[in-house]
Amino acid sequence: MSTTTRARLSPDERRSQLLDLGVRLLATRSLDELSIDLLAEEAGISRGLLYHYFGNKHAFHEAVVRRAADDLITQTAPPAEGDPLERLLASVAAYVDYVLANFEGYLSLIRGAAGGNETLRQIYEDARSTLSERIFTEDAQGDVIPDTPRNRLVVRGWAALTEELVISWRSDPAGVTQAELLELIAGSLPALVDLPSR
């Protein structure tokens, strides 16, 4: 990147660009492996300047993971039109694509969140809430998933199922195609919602 290009960017733009670079680096590494040194080297700027933008390593990691979560939310937005189940399938397909393309970072977020890192847990919970909330608000007529306490619980369970299916499938597809995986994930939500309750 030339000095000329850099000079055109505002500090906010420059910070944002560094976050994008951080997210790209996180795709193939765990959070522990994403050091300030590495980012400085890849960005071609000094460590000092990075500390200027992010304060410390912890804040830098937090900002990168938040950006990654925001990207996931943006990229999995369902199409505005169409049959509810087709829209759900499209959203799930985008989710699976994102996870597969950013697997190492995704796994380190999940492990960090589950393992008791409070910052990661909060970002993870916020992202999951946003994704879950979308399921209810996108389906405003409640045709597919009525907004009830039981269904809110079901969606939480479904999110955990989805996570596990993608991670397990990636390590061993066992003859299941990606299309079958998507059908399974997308189809399971209405199936869970439709289960009879006592």
Added chain:
Amino acid sequence: MSTTTRARLSPDERRSQLLDLGVRLLATRSLDELSIDLLAEEAGISRGLLYHYFGNKHAFHEAVVRRAADDLITQTAPPAEGDPLERLLASVAAYVDYVLANFEGYLSLIRGAAGGNETLRQIYEDARSTLSERIFTEDAQGDVIPDTPRNRLVVRGWAALTEELVISWRSDPAGVTQAELLELIAGSLPALVDLPSR
């Protein structure tokens, strides 16, 4: 406990008794809170004797968690007779009872396993494999769940869903009764298995 009682026990029996005590203490505490000091105090024996039985704190924790996992597996064994779905429901009911009765220890196992503690991860995976394997071997005719790669994946997803549902429900039942929770968990497995694949 009297010295007389203690004298009658073999070292293996004594060790086993200490593990049971460890599991009971773990029901209401995280693994981090389960110290050698606490166990020594509760058992009324010296720290030195505990180190004699378990070697070090890490080995002690590992042995307690393994015992807890074995207890879970024993207590969730389905009844030998009956309709497959009724037997699944009975097994799920025992699982939920166990988790609710041993919640803090259960949570610390899951978090430790997910957070990258290799020993805990291995115990957790072993227990999950045993529980999953049981689903296929108990249903030897394959009437409910044929043993296919796809269904093995489904069972993994279902296990994650079950874990999430119990943990979420415990923190906020949101009007869902325990009986409804059990129906939801037990009913979801055949529903997931029956989903059409492309």
